[in-house]
Amino acid sequence: MIIYRDLISGDELASDTSKVIDAGNGLWEIDGKMITKGSENFALEGANPSAEGEDADDGGGDDTKVTVLDLADQFRYQKIEGGMSKKAYQAELKKYMKALTEKLKEKGKSAEEIKAFQSEAPAAAKKILGNWENYDIYQGESMDENGMYVLVDFREDGMTPYATIWKHGLEEYKV
Numbered sequence: 001m002i003i004y005r006d007l008i009s010g011d012e013l014a015s016d017t018s019k020v021i022d023a024g025n026g027l028w029e030i031d032g033k034m035i036t037k038g039s040e041n042f043a044l045e046g047a048n049p050s051a052e053g054e055d056a057d058d059g060g061g062d063d064t065k066v067t068v069l070d071l072a073d074q075f076r077y078q079k080i081e082g083g084m085s086k087k088a089y090q091a092e093l094k095k096y097m098k099a100l101t102e103k104l105k106e107k108g109k110s111a112e113e114i115k116a117f118q119s120e121a122p123a124a125a126k127k128i129l130g131n132w133e134n135y136d137i138y139q140g141e142s143m144d145e146n147g148m149y150v151l152v153d154f155r156e157d158g159m160t161p162y163a164t165i166w167k168h169g170l171e172e173y174k175v
Helices: 070-075 086-106 111-130
Strands: 002-006 012-015 020-024 027-031 034-038 065-069 136-139 149-154 161-166 170-174
Touching (some): 012 070, 012 161, 027 111, 070 149, 086 149
Antiparallel strands (some): 002 012, 002 170, 020 027, 027 161, 034 065, 136 149
């Protein structure tokens, strides 16, 4: 399995177990799904629930169920509650682009690769900003201020969530 990490923060953002679509202009879209978590009741084989105080009629246990994005759960994305204004994101994006360009140079990426990223970025930013109102905004687990923002929207079917990430801002490693 291949895990994709944010080049700047080192946070794990995706894996090759999800459907990855090259959306063009240096963006990837990674399909996810909504999953329900909670209300699991685990019992050890051979355990006596009545002796453990776990009778079905005692009202014990937590019946809380919550629906979450599988990618956010698996890779521990941190949601930016309340979102972010388009103007604030534009400022963050400028910082990110500068930091990523420096990181690509530091990692020894070729001048052609860096130039490709820089030439694709304006069109990608325009695409993102044109759809800004539809995104839920996440960051990786570390919430690194220079790290990549993960933008989540839903496909046309209204049921399939997908994360938009910068492919040039990722490094891969095998596990």
